[in-house]
Amino acid sequence: MSYQPEKQLALKIVKQAAKLCQRVQQTQGRKAVQKADTSPVTVADFGAQAILCQGLMEAFPNDPVIGEEDATLLQQPELEGVRRQIIEQVQHSIPAATPEKVIDWINWGNGKVAQRYWTLDPIDGTKGFIRGDQYAVALALVEEGEVKLGVLACPAFPREDNGKGVIFLAIRGQGAVEMPLDGETAQQIKVDPSSNFEQLYRIESVESVHSDRQVQTAIDQRLGLTSIAKQMDSLAKYGAIARGDAHVYTRVPLPQFEGKKENIWDHAAGVIIVEEAGGRVTDLDGKPLDFSVGAKLSNNRGVLATNSVIHSQVLAAIQQEQ
Ligand SMILES: Nc1ncnc2c1ncn2[C@@H]1O[C@H](COP(=O)(O)O)[C@@H](OP(=O)(O)O)[C@H]1O
Ligand SMILES: [Mg+2]
Ligand SMILES: [Mg+2]
Ligand SMILES: [Mg+2]
Structure with a gap:
């Protein structure tokens, strides 16, 4: 399997989600609310999950998606402002988004493991995102218990050209590459095999x-x-x-x-x-x-x-x- 349709879609939505995270950081700062387990979550976590799930739902409606976030928390009346910000941010990327659709997209990530499924973390390292350090938008395709495709967008990752923002991508049997977050040039990457x-x-x-x-x-x-x-x-x-x-x-x-x-x-x-x-x-x-x-x-x-x-x-x- 070459996984070309999956690769194109995954790259597109991970880039869109990473853009949303950057925009939230620039316009709304890095405010967080607390989840039931006391871990932090932000407008960007929910917004990025909505974007990723919307893309997967449209392109691969039969594939279950298992994502970290869940929209239940957003039903709390005191989080009305947060909910509004999430919807605004998603509408910036997908103008046709309505409040109901955004909630449904977030909850599309409540799927169960199947023979083939996607798993995603809209922001991994939310604490890093809040601190202004590293974080990643992560998406993977799993078949028969084995990961077949993985994409990681790391908007704060330092690049050799002194810029910031890297995408890592790998497909089973096809090697791993990195590319600038806002570019197309893919470069093969290899581990350093030193043993000393x-x-x-x-x-x-x-x-x-x-x-x-x-x-x-x-x-x-x-x-x-x-x-x-x-x-x-x-x-x-x-x-x-x-x-x-x-x-x-x-x-x-x-x-x-x-x-x-x-x-x-x-x-x-x-x-x-x-x-x-x-x-x-x-x-x-x-x-x-x-x-x-x-x-x-x-x-x-x-x-x-x-x-x-x-x-x-x-x-x-x-x-x-x-
Ligand atoms: N006590 C714990 N032990 C291991 N992992 C934990 C943890 N508490 C939180 N995490 C996980 O660690 C992730 C961050 O990884 P890292 O520590 O490598 O930056 C968090 O992801 P989120 O930020 O997506 O919630 C969360 O799932
Ligand atoms: Mg995580
Ligand atoms: Mg996360
Ligand atoms: Mg978390």
Whole structure:
């Protein structure tokens, strides 16, 4: 399968969604409201999910979509202003949008896992978005539990030409590329296959409660990895591994979140981008991430992404630390 129609649509809507996020940041700032689990969500998260879902619904009406956000929260009367801003922002991209349609589009992302489905994170790294750091719009196509296509728009990702804004794209069997967010020139990307731990970089979340830094540092020491870990919000970390800026990404759950499983949309697009760039992604026990069970990676524990060359050595060090 070449997945050309899927690729064209995915690129188009991810770019549209990223534009909405940039516009919200410029015009409305980075205000957030709290979800039931106390995590933040913004006008841009909801607006970007509406745009992504509308495009998928129109082009692939039979494919279920599993997205992070849900419009239930917006029924609260005190969020009337937020709801209005979301609708205005979506109308900017899709003039025919009505309030009812926008809510329906957001909720189109409440689908269930099927033989073929899409998963999306309208903003991964909402905390990064609010801080003015990295964030990503993430979209992936999954078939038979395997990611077949992944697109990541990272509007704040630094480019070699000193500009900002990168899209990472991978299709199974076709390699991984990066391109400027507002351009067309695709450039093949590859992991850096170095294996001398003294020269390698690990990358981790900026948020200290999203992974166990103590265990991660102990793993570094076992491996002889001496550099200070790079920190970056969102799935952009997978992009950094795929283009050779870093070599190891560990996501070790903190003891207090041991039973809390990772969301499929926080990983799917990144996994294929790293794999197609020559890297490897498993959980902390060396098992492939299983995208066939639901919205959570229920059959997996944590995540390890590497340049592939050092993967088994890192897994061995992880086993010794558990
Ligand atoms: N305690 C926790 N452990 C692991 N991941 C968590 C977490 N709390 C939140 N997250 C997830 O971490 C994601 C951000 O990833 P990162 O830490 O790599 O920047 C969040 O995505 P959203 O920002 O889309 O909500 C959220 O799903
Ligand atoms: Mg996320
Ligand atoms: Mg999100
Ligand atoms: Mg969130």
